[in-house]
Amino acid sequence: MNTVLDIKNLSIEVNTKKSKYNVVEGVNLSIGKKMKYGIVGESGSGKSLTSLAIMNLLPDVLKVSKGSITLNTEKSKELTKLSKREMQKIRGNEISMIFQEPMTALDPLYTIEHQLLEVLKFHTNYSKKEMRELGLDMLNKVGISRGKEIFKSYPHQLSGGMRQRVIIAMALICQPKLLIADEPTTALDVTIQAQILDLMNDLSETHDTSILMITHDLGVILETCERVAVLYAGQVMEETTVEQLFTNPSHPYTQGLLKSIRSLGDHKNTLYSIPGNVPTPAQYENMGCRFSSRCPHAMEICKSKEPSMYTVEKDHTSKCWLHEEEGVAYG
Numbered sequence: 001m002n003t004v005l006d007i008k009n010l011s012i013e014v015n016t017k018k019s020k021y022n023v024v025e026g027v028n029l030s031i032g033k034k035m036k037y038g039i040v041g042e043s044g045s046g047k048s049l050t051s052l053a054i055m056n057l058l059p060d061v062l063k064v065s066k067g068s069i070t071l072n073t074e075k076s077k078e079l080t081k082l083s084k085r086e087m088q089k090i091r092g093n094e095i096s097m098i099f100q101e102p103m104t105a106l107d108p109l110y111t112i113e114h115q116l117l118e119v120l121k122f123h124t125n126y127s128k129k130e131m132r133e134l135g136l137d138m139l140n141k142v143g144i145s146r147g148k149e150i151f152k153s154y155p156h157q158l159s160g161g162m163r164q165r166v167i168i169a170m171a172l173i174c175q176p177k178l179l180i181a182d183e184p185t186t187a188l189d190v191t192i193q194a195q196i197l198d199l200m201n202d203l204s205e206t207h208d209t210s211i212l213m214i215t216h217d218l219g220v221i222l223e224t225c226e227r228v229a230v231l232y233a234g235q236v237m238e239e240t241t242v243e244q245l246f247t248n249p250s251h252p253y254t255q256g257l258l259k260s261i262r263s264l265g266d267h268k269n270t271l272y273s274i275p276g277n278v279p280t281p282a283q284y285e286n287m288g289c290r291f292s293s294r295c296p297h298a299m300e301i302c303k304s305k306e307p308s309m310y311t312v313e314k315d316h317t318s319k320c321w322l323h324e325e326e327g328v329a330y331g
C-alpha cells in the first residue's frame with residue numbers, strides 16, 4: 001500500500017435539535033507514505049474539522065455523516081468505525097497531532113519530563129530509564145540540547161518556540177506514521193516559524209512520517225508540502241501538486257488566493273483581496289458553486305448547479321464549470 005491515509009467522500013454534519021447541515025462535504029484526499037500534504041483554506045473552510053474527524057475528536061454536535069477515513073499502517077483501519085478505546089491506541093502512536101497554540105497542548109501543572117514520558121508510558125512497555133533516554137534523545141533531535149534541564153521545567157518557563165519544539169518531540173516520540181499539524185507556526189515569531197517548519201521537514205524524513213499540514217497560509221504550503229488540497233466552504237475546490245498549483249492554478253478561487261499573496265510583495269500596486277465573503281454553512285444548500293458569488297468568471301449555471309470535480313491535467317483536479325466549457329474530462 002502506498003498511501004498512509006485515504007479520505008473518501010467525507011462529509012461532516014452539524015446535527016442539533018434545531019438544525020442539521022453539512023459543514024464539510026465530499027472531501028477526497030490521499031496522503032502517500034512520507035508525503036507532506038497540505039490543506040489550505042480561509043477561516044471557516046473546514047480545515048480543523050477535517051483533521052479532528054481523522055483523530056475522531058469531533059465535538060458532540062458534529063459527526064461524520066458520510067464517507068470513510070482509512071489509515072493504512074500494518075493493517076488497514078477505517079477510523080470512523082473504531083471504538084473510543086481502539087482510537088486511543090492510535091492517537092499519539094500511529095497518528096499524532098500538533099495544534100496551533102503550544103500553551104494549550106501542554107499541561108501547566110506538570111514538568112516537561114512528565115508530559116513527554118507520559119506518551120511513552122501509555123503506548124510502550126519501556127523501563128523508566130529507557131523512556132528517559134528516549135525522551136532526552138528526542139529533545140536533542142528537536143534542537144533542545146539542555147534536555148536534562150528542560151526536563152525539570154514547567155511549560156511557562158519556556159519560550160513559545162521551545163514549547164512548540166517540545167510538542168513536536170511529544171508528537172514524534174512514538175514514531176507515528178502520520179503527523180497532523182494544524183497551523184503549527186501561526187502563534188510563533190516569523191524567524192522561529194521557519195526554524196520549526198524546517199525541523200518538521202527534517203524529522204519527517206528521518207522518521208518516515210507523512211505530514212498533513214493544515215494552514216491558511218499558501219507560503220507555508222509552498223515551503224513544506226508536495227501536494228495540496230484547496231478547501232473553500234467545506235469542499236475541495238482544487239487538488240494537485242504544489243508545483244502545479246503555483247505555476248498553473250485552475251480554479252478561480254485559487255487564482256484569487258495567489259493574486260492576493262503575490263500583491264503583498266508588489267509595492268507598486270494596492271493589495272488585492274478576493275471581494276465578498278465566504279458563505280456560512282447554513283447557506284450552502286442549493287447555492288450552486290459555493291464560490292460563485294465572489295467569482296470574477298461566474299456564469300448563470302454557477303449560481304444554480306454545483307460543478308463536478310474535473311481532471312484538468314494529470315494529477316490535477318478542479319471543481320469549476322469553466323472546465324466543462326473548455327471540454328476537459330470528468331475526474
Ligand SMILES: Nc1ncnc2c1ncn2[C@@H]1O[C@H](COP(=O)(O)OP(=O)(O)OP(=O)(O)O)[C@@H](O)[C@H]1O
Nearest residue numbers: 014023042043044045046047048049050059061281
Ligand atoms: N462546534 C461547532 N458547532 C457548529 N459549527 C461548527 C462547530 N465547529 C466549527 N463549526 C463550523 O464549521 C465550519 C468549519 O470550521 P473549521 O473550524 O473546520 O474551520 P477552519 O477552516 O479550521 O477555520 P479556522 O482557520 O478559523 O480554524 C465553520 O463554518 C464553523 O463555523
